[in-house]
Amino acid sequence: MADSDVEAFLTEAEEQQVVEAILQAERATSGEIRVHIEPRCPIDPLERAREVFYRLKMDNTKDNNGVLIYVAVKEHKFAIYGGSGINAAVPSGFWNSTCRLIETHFRQKKFKQGLTEGIRMAGEELKKFFPWKPSDTDELSNEISKG
Ligand code: CA
Numbered sequence: 001m002a003d004s005d006v007e008a009f010l011t012e013a014e015e016q017q018v019v020e021a022i023l024q025a026e027r028a029t030s031g032e033i034r035v036h037i038e039p040r041c042p043i044d045p046l047e048r049a050r051e052v053f054y055r056l057k058m059d060n061t062k063d064n065n066g067v068l069i070y071v072a073v074k075e076h077k078f079a080i081y082g083g084s085g086i087n088a089a090v091p092s093g094f095w096n097s098t099c100r101l102i103e104t105h106f107r108q109k110k111f112k113q114g115l116t117e118g119i120r121m122a123g124e125e126l127k128k129f130f131p132w133k134p135s136d137t138d139e140l141s142n143e144i145s146k147g
């Protein structure tokens with residue numbers, strides 16, 4: 001059972017909207033997006049996102065194009081960590097606009113909206129470098145991971 005703050009972060013219906021946003025985004029890109037939420041982040045959020053990325057075996061994709069949106073719910077800290085295939089293909093600061101969008105919503109405590117719109121934008125950005133292809137499969141679960 002996940003921490004109660006983690007459970008309270010999104011309602012059941014909101015979680016489904018987040019999962020749906022991932023499903024929609026992955027119809028346009030071969031990139032694989034996941035969301036992980038946990039109570040607190042003991043270290044730098046990006047460093048923690050990297051740890052979770054590997055713990056969830058998100059490096060296990062053909063093009064190394066997994067993307068983790070990591071959130072520490074009590075602190076409203078978050079980070080986006082992309083796989084090595086993405087880092088090799090995109091310009092630096094690639095996630096800046098998506099991060100800003102999420103931050104804007106989180107500041108207003110619109111967490112579901114921050115995630116769904118962040119996912120949508122991440123998908124838009126990713127498809128420029130990793131367009132969807134007919135051979136694409138759902139390589140990583142779209143369900144929210146909780147810790
Ligand atoms: Ca896919």
Ligand code: CA
Nearest residue numbers: 138140141142
């Ligand atoms: Ca997926």
